[in-house]
Amino acid sequence: MELGLVGLGKMGGNMRERIRRAGHTVIGYDRNRDLADVHSLKELVDSLQGPRVVWVMVPAGAATQSTIDELAELLSPGDVVVDGGNSRWTDDEKHAEQLAAKGIGFVDCGVSGGVWGLENGYALMYGGDAEHVAKVQPVFDALKPEGDFGSVHAGKVGAGHFAKMVHNGIEYAMMQAFAEGWELLEAVESVTDVREVFRSWQEGTVIRSWLLDLAVRALDDDEHLDRLRGYAADSGEGRWTVEAAIDNAVPLPAITASLFARFASRQEDSPQMKMIAALRNQFGGHAVESK
DSSP states (O other): OEEEEEOOSHHHHHHHHHHHHTTOEEEEEOSSTTTOSBSSHHHHHHHSOSSOEEEEOSOTTHHHHHHHHHHHHHOOTTOEEEEOSOOOHHHHHHHHHHHHTTTOEEEEEEEEOGGGHHHHOOEEEEESOHHHHHHHHHHHHHHSOSSSOSEEEEESTTHHHHHHHHHHHHHHHHHHHHHHHHHHHHHOSSOOOHHHHHHHTTTTSTTOSHHHHHHHHHHHHSTTOTTSOSOOOOOSHHHHHHHHHHHTTOOOHHHHHHHHHHHHHTOSSOHHHHHHHHHHHHHHOOOOOOO
16 A cells, blocks of 8 residues: 655654565655655645555644644545654544544554564554544554554544553553662662673563563663763653543552652752751751752
């Protein structure tokens, strides 16, 4: 089949290659002309035969909205737009309604796999009407990992991005647990080879996982992570997961704590700890350190 792909960055560029390897035609557009097959959205749409499928792989928010606004004026009834970026699920319903007014279908798709997806495949979680999903199915089949799993029609519009959001929230908590365990191992004198402890967990343990494999890979490159600064950004999904938990009265203590730990990583001198130190000094005479 033919696919128009908008956004050819780290994810989109590798996705284009994997889809092509499966025998499909991909016409890609990116603002970076060196990466693009065509140089405007209009040229991309004009290059595809109807009914068209256009996959949007650009940053969530304004970039996605402006792309969908433009596609809504360029595409025809019967065409389908897929949002494969990390959009918030609440935006999906708006985009579906906006495009449906023009007779254009909409599918949201959470994509996981990162820079390894080209070779290993991408885990896909998608939402939308069955008739629209069916038009995109050959591309889903090309992108997913080998085997029976790694791809799911999660439900209605918004379900794909909601499922990916929860996936990323779980990822936050898992990474935090590995990080805390690593720091504790590094802190004691009795453990003399933390990296090899992590490596030993890769076989036969209940915590063996791809994240553990990546942790070992990182420690092989920099055994004590001396070259890194202890700063971790968040891309939005963790916050949205916590907000959804509040809206639905679902307790998420581990995921919430892992998000807040990232916030703490950005403070060189914690204002909260200043107050804690002051209070300990006031009620217990505990020593405080001057700046």
